[in-house]
Amino acid sequence: MMRLRSLYPVALAAMLLAGCGQKTALEPVPPADLPPAPYGASAQPEADDLLELDTLAAPERSIELRRRSEEREDDPFDLPPE
Template identity: 65%
Template sequence: MRKAAILLIALAIAACGQRTDLEPKAGQSLPPAPYGAETPPDAEELLKLEALAAPERSVELRRRSEERADDPFDLPPE
């Protein structure tokens, strides 16, 4: 009985997700088109991350410790 109730609650929570396209709130509009663009970007284009916003991870692992190079900008406080 208890497992069935937990399963029912889990299914109800999982069903709450919205699967429709994103739209601006009522009375709001999307941002204007950028300079030089003919049409304003849609919601999907606005959600895409630029390469600098989400860079790919470097998977190069260090196998042993390495000596750091001298940093000319690592100065003591004055």
């Protein structure tokens, strides 16, 4: 039991070091290739282009803070169980 506790700091250090790798440009693994160009596209998109999210995939958040409690509006779909 004592030996296992002495390994905790070593395991923690290993996990922290594993997460701080060097960041480089993304490229597919050598036998693989980027996906084919979409139908009708004139050029094949690069890896960075494929990682960009369109507006529908990541919409901007609209945060409306309530300053005081308010009565809920009537919900026609909030029906009691039958």
